[in-house]
Amino acid sequence: AQSVTQPDIHITVSEGASLELRCNYSYGATPYLFWYVQSPGQGLQLLLKYFSGDTLVQGIKGFEAEFKRSQSSFNLRKPSVHWSDAAEYFCAVKNDMRFGAGTRLTVKP
Amino acid sequence: GAVVSQHPSWVICKSGTSVKIECRSLDFQATTMFWYRQFPKQSLMLMATSNEGSKATYEQGVEKDKFLINHASLTLSTLTVTSAHPEDSSFYICSADRGDTEAFFGQGTRLTVV
DSSP states (O other): OOEEEOOOSEEEEETTSOEEEOOEEEOSSOOOEEEEEEOTTOOEEEEEEEOSSOSEEEOGGGOEEEEEGGGTEEEEEESSOOGGGOEEEEEEETTTTEEOOOEEEEEEO | OOOEEEEOSEEEEOTTOOEEEEEEESSSOOSEEEEEEEOTTSOEEEEEEEETTSOOEEOTTOOTTTEEEEEEETTEEEEEEOSOOGGGOEEEEEEEEOSSSOEEEOOOEEEEEO
């Protein structure tokens, strides 16, 4: 079955530390992949997307993600987390616009 | 460009009444629109996919008679929650796809049924 998996429900990192949020997909072909961020009570903001080409994509707010076909993964990374990055992060696929379960990021001072 | 407007942003209604939520693509034509429901601290659950001029395709477990979706034009889709009850209280989000790259999201509608 087609699915998007975010294995980490909640991650806590210290401000200034690096971050990696995991996303795995299970689709027949390489889907279009997205990462979104959502602050409490707010809508979604697109961080970055992958369609084809360079497997390392740069997004807004200093985020990047790497597509790895062999691992069916599209993990989100940031080298140095800021307190304002605390939010819910969702991975999604374009084929049918389904979302992963989300990862809640807490940033410790 | 690529703005999706969702209205209203929040609504309170009495149990048993119906509520209509609009999703408009302001500067592009949307071949497909998606409707999601999001409970607190949970992910977006796809409710249905609609294409202009045709019936919506509902996800398993979503009551089509309860959540009426109309995609009458390439820029407007509506979700009507019929005979709303407190358990229908949720955050509803739409997105519009113009058929090329990403889908664009509305800001969501907070529905509270009292």
